[in-house]
Amino acid sequence: MSRGKRPKWMIEIAIERMNILFERAEMEFERHPERSNRYVVLAKKLSTKYNTKIPDKWARRYCKRCNKFLYPGHNATVRLVNEEVNILCGECGHVMKIPYHKEKKNKRRARYESIKKRNDE
Incomplete structure (x- = not known):
């Protein structure tokens, strides 16, 4: 295959395959954790x-x-912890920190708009 961008159909197949691999990793984790780790690498x-x-x-x-x-x-x-989700890996100790400001902000905004709508009626 030549250099450059891959065709769209190839990319779609790759994404589908990644989904399948992660689903299999989730199913196999209980019995074969090393196999699920291999699926992640693939x-x-x-x-x-x-x-x-x-x-x-x-x-x-x-x-x-x-x-x-x-x-x-x-x-x-x-x-x-402090408006973020901390995911701690039990294997190596790495911590992934994922903020959730947007979710809280959207929830607050929705609540405010619903109160405003009730007051207008």
Whole structure:
């Protein structure tokens, strides 16, 4: 294959395959955690080869440092600390910090608008 951008159909197949690999990783984690880690590595290789992002649904389900599949309650802990979600990898100790300002802001705005709507009626 020549250099340059890949055709759209190839990218769609790669994303579909990444979804399948992460779903399998989730199913296999209980019995074969090493296999689920291998699935994560394969999905990362696909995203690198086809220059695509890992789907948002799965982007927070693996450790960015050690490439292990994270399963909350088994090898990962999830905490809410100071308006951010901290995901701690149980394998290497890496902490992923994800802010959730937007969600709180949208919730506050929706509540304000509903109160305003009730007062207008």
